[in-house]
Amino acid sequence: MATKDVNTASSARDVRTIDEVVEVIATTAPEIRTGLPSRRVAAEDQNPSGETQMAADIWADELLCERIGALEGVGEYASEERPESIDVGNGPLSVALDPLDGSSNLKPNNTVGTIFAVYDAPLPAHGRDIVAAGYVLYGPVMTMIVARDGSVDEHIIYDDASYELVREDISLPENGSVYGFGGRVPDWTDEFEAFAREVEQDDSRKLRYGGSMIGDVNQILTYGGIFSYPALESAPEGKLRVQFEGYPIGYVLETAGGASSDGTKSLLDVDKDELHARTPVYIGNSDLVAKLEAALE
Ligand SMILES: O=P(O)(O)OC[C@H]1O[C@](O)(COP(=O)(O)O)[C@@H](O)[C@@H]1O
Ligand SMILES: [Mg+2]
Ligand SMILES: [Mg+2]
Incomplete structure (x- = not known):
């Protein structure tokens, strides 16, 4: 079960790469949100898990793959929407994404999100190789949760792709309701x-x-x-x-x-x-x- 026994980045270069991944996730979010209205339809293909893909799943994956793949510190990229991981450079870190989680919720217009994990290992990597992870929620407000360096922070992302830290070092409330x-x-x-x-x-x-x-x-x-x-x-x-x-x-x-x-x-x-x-x-x-x-x- 284990709590607070998580891995963190060890080198200055990896810290910078994680900063850059977070920046890409945050600054791409308004674009993803703006592109959703025209992509709430099923695509022709299935994902590797055998599920029908939405046009938005494929589009978000391609957009994020291109931008995350361009980061110097990232060597491999994988997502729920493509069968294999791909080599995107020589960097030591790998990034795995669920570009749009809950995409069947696009039709009834409920929350969906983008989940990311940065691994200090080739893919498929192990849970203990994660050095940062988090997600964006495209809810009434766009928020981004980032877990790294032993802390979980929440940011609000604005339409102009700027983002603001609103809650630092979040702890799960006791007596969950x-x-x-x-x-x-x-x-x-x-x-x-x-x-x-x-x-x-x-x-x-x-x-x-x-x-x-x-x-x-x-x-x-x-x-x-x-x-x-x-x-x-x-x-x-x-x-x-x-x-x-x-x-x-x-x-x-x-x-x-x-x-x-x-x-x-x-x-x-x-x-x-x-x-x-x-x-x-x-x-x-x-x-x-x-x-x-x-x-x-
Ligand atoms: O339709 P079900 O069986 O309730 O499954 C819901 C689950 O499937 C998911 O939508 C799967 O994620 P994807 O939409 O990324 O494939 C989860 O977000 C959710 O918890
Ligand atoms: Mg999912
Ligand atoms: Mg998904």
Whole structure:
């Protein structure tokens, strides 16, 4: 489960590269947001996970690949939308993205986001190789969460691509008050369902689930509580991808003093060497994640 035991950049060059990656993510966000209205339609292709891509998924991926690939310190780029990682230079760091998380939410106009992770290793990399991670949320306000150097910060991104630090060193609130669980209920395991019912019975907590992981995770970072996209009867590895969703979210939550788990151990300790491998995802306050792990035993 583990909290606050995360890796950070060790050289001045890597620190500068992370600054540049964050800058690209932030300054590209208004452009991505402006380009979404005309791209809320399905594309012809499927992504490597077999899901229908939206035009916006492919477009955001290409835009970010071009800009992140141009950074001197970045050697490899990968995303949920392309089968293989690509060599983009000789830099020592790798960047993995979910260019638009929750893109099925574009149609009903709910939150979507861009998730990024910087790894100090070739791809597919391990969770313990992450040196910075975060995400942009294209909500009513554009916000960017950045976890690095043991701190999680929130910025507001403005339409002119400037951004402002608004919350520093965010800690997960104690006594978490929200929960959100993905997957079809009849497809949950008996153990997970029993745990979910117990969480629901606590009258200090409310359901908050929008179907875009990054929006749902940001609810937890804001109010505390627990989010899961669990192992399912029909899909024991769940739905979310280790490299593009599991590791970065684990890194953000653990840096904020919360916990992450695949059901038995920290998401950052998941060992999967396939770029598009999936994992069950459970994140939130440490006490709730510990209870969940005990319930799944
Ligand atoms: O449609 P479901 O099964 O509820 O899945 C929702 C989950 O799928 C996702 O949309 C997958 O992410 P992508 O949209 O990036 O493929 C998550 O954001 C979300 O938690
Ligand atoms: Mg996603
Ligand atoms: Mg996506």
